[in-house]
Amino acid sequence: xxxxxxxxxxxxxxxxxxxxxxxxxxxxxxxxxxxxxxxxxxxxxxxxxxxxxxxxxxxxxxxxxxxxxxxxxxxxxxxxxxxxxxxxxxxxxxxxxxxxxxxxxxxxxxxxxxxxxxxxxxxxxxxxxxxxxxxxxxxxxxxxxxxxxxxxxxxxxxxxxxxxxxxxxxxxxxxxxxxxxxxxxxxxxxxxxxxxxxxxxxxxxxxxxxxxxxxxxxxxxxxxxxxxxxxxxxxxxxxxxxxxxxxxxxxxxxxxxxxxxxxxxxxxxxxxx
Amino acid sequence: xxxxxxxxxxxxxxxxxxxxxxxxxxxxxxxxxxxxxxxxxxxxxxxxxxxxxxxxxxxxxxxxxxxxxxxxxxxxxxxxxxxxxxxxxxxxxxxxxxxxxxxxxxxxxxxxxxxxxxxxxxxxxxxxxxxxxxxxxxxxxxxxxxxxxxxxxxxxxxxxxxxxxxxxxxxxxxxxxxxxxxxxxxxxxxxxxxxxxxxxxxxxxxxxxxxxxxxxxxxxxxxxxxxxxxxxxxxxxxxxxxxxxxxxxxxxxxxxxxxxxxxxxxxxxxxxxxxxxxxxxxxxxxxxxxxxxxxxxxxxxxxxxxxxxxxxx
Numbered sequence: 320x321x322x323x324x325x326x327x328x329x330x331x332x333x334x335x336x337x338x339x340x341x342x343x344x345x346x347x348x349x350x351x352x353x354x355x356x357x358x359x360x361x362x363x364x365x366x367x368x369x370x371x372x373x374x375x376x377x378x379x380x381x382x383x384x385x386x387x388x389x390x391x392x393x394x395x396x397x398x399x400x401x402x403x404x405x406x407x408x409x410x411x412x413x414x415x416x417x418x419x420x421x422x423x424x425x426x427x428x429x430x431x432x433x434x435x436x437x438x439x440x441x442x443x444x445x446x447x448x449x450x451x452x453x454x455x456x457x458x459x460x461x462x463x464x465x466x467x468x469x470x471x472x473x474x475x476x477x478x479x480x481x482x483x484x485x486x487x488x489x490x491x492x493x494x495x496x497x498x499x500x501x502x503x504x505x506x507x508x509x510x511x512x513x514x515x516x517x518x519x520x521x522x523x524x525x526x527x528x529x530x531x532x533x534x535x536x537x538x539x540x541x542x543x544x545x546x547x548x549x550x551x552x553x554x555x556x557x558x559x560x561x562x563x564x565x566x567x568x569x570x571x572x573x574x575x576x577x578x579x580x581x582x583x584x585x586x587x588x589x590x591x592x
Numbered sequence: 593x594x595x596x597x598x599x600x601x602x603x604x605x606x607x608x609x610x611x612x613x614x615x616x617x618x619x620x621x622x623x624x625x626x627x628x629x630x631x632x633x634x635x636x637x638x639x640x641x642x643x644x645x646x647x648x649x650x651x652x653x654x655x656x657x658x659x660x661x662x663x664x665x666x667x668x669x670x671x672x673x674x675x676x677x678x679x680x681x682x683x684x685x686x687x688x689x690x691x692x693x694x695x696x697x698x699x700x701x702x703x704x705x706x707x708x709x710x711x712x713x714x715x716x717x718x719x720x721x722x723x724x725x726x727x728x729x730x731x732x733x734x735x736x737x738x739x740x741x742x743x744x745x746x747x748x749x750x751x752x753x754x755x756x757x758x759x760x761x762x763x764x765x766x767x768x769x770x771x772x773x774x775x776x777x778x779x780x781x782x783x784x785x786x787x788x789x790x791x792x793x794x795x796x797x798x799x800x801x802x803x804x805x806x807x808x809x810x811x812x813x814x815x816x817x818x819x820x821x822x823x824x825x826x827x828x829x830x831x832x833x834x835x836x837x838x839x840x841x842x843x844x845x846x847x848x849x850x851x852x853x854x855x856x857x858x859x860x861x862x863x864x865x866x867x868x869x870x871x872x873x874x875x876x877x878x879x880x881x882x883x884x885x886x887x888x889x890x891x892x893x894x895x896x897x898x899x900x901x902x903x904x905x
Binding site for chain 2: 328427428430431432434435436437438439440442443444446519523526527530531533543546549550553554557560561564567568571572575576579
């Protein structure tokens, strides 16, 4: 952990993430206004004065909406990637452990899923199921299952030939016990590193879907949805697209920096590559 | 080489079938009856039955599957449910715009990314390397609609160097080019960030190899050692990533087309989504599948060109 934070990139990344997470958690207390409260008299106020980051076309406070919007981004990213890790990880581990034709078939299915453009897949799934929070999580998890299956399978292939696995089997342990008690701890770190990098992708995908109009429905504040509203008023109020854009960039960059640092720390061979 | 090409072509067939099956499954597993979705809740049962017959939804699922595969493989992607025009007509009309954008983005990505990656690898852990790594990480973190809007704000609205509206007149080369610059930069810079990272790590692995030292010891100039001996061997992972990147590029081009209001596959897909045009969506997904399989094939063939060993394997 100490080594991790000595790396300046990781440190900056962690600070960015902490700022956003704190903003999201503390939103009810630190947001200066209600994020959905409309006030026609205060519409399109430029940044400064009573509204630090200005107001939108409905007179809603941009800063409050960014703080509340962080919640949606984080909830979608954490739950979708956690589900992808569980489902994809289980598929990959079992597939690698069984081996043979079953493994070959499952991995070919995963390759096909991997080759399909993830934003297009997400777009179609959400469009067909309807723009709800649950469907967004489902769509983003679906696009991330294949990579986690791949990353969990690779180490299992070599681990299952090792002496400790053979010893476990000889002692009469079930396959499930060998797989989840003895092999699982060996692959956790690699999967978690991938997890933080994929969280960044999930934040980006959620924002992109919201920008297209397939995110959580208004008036709920989402960063992508704010960019969409801001884009429509780009000539009169450029700040409406600039501030949510910076927020998205901060979170994605922070997660990517932490992911890179974690990878360097868990695998010294890769350091600096 | 000819045998290698034939072998690769044959290997692409199962992939194509698998991807087409995935499309069929995705369209079918969605809850709800497409006929009711199209006609609305208040449609008469007779009207729903008529539409189901027209779409072939009343036939057994395996028959639908075989018909779907047969039509897709013979290049019949169906017609739009809304306009009744063949999907290929609509797609054909925007292909020049999409090709302009994709090729320009790939050029920008490669021209910036490859030299930047090599340069960073040669100066490992020095200021240049740190800057290249940081910039590429920032580039990767930008969702394209954010970078697109930022570029639009700066270069089209603030400084007014480039036009805002992207629907180019294809017959006028100057108009075509000026309207291409900002969208291509948006897509190309993200791609450059990817290529920089991959080129850098591929070069780092190659730099310590024996043949590099041997070439150096023989008196080959360093510049030539790096570009001829080094980059050629580091080329395979770079080509792989560029091939894999096409999937991301397709998704990103949808967003770029929306931001810059350019005609293209992306705008068609969003239009079809808004109008719930199911046949159009299915046809577009099939076209994307063909595109992906072709790109994978091209990636494989490029391997053969870069590394003669691949052909014999």
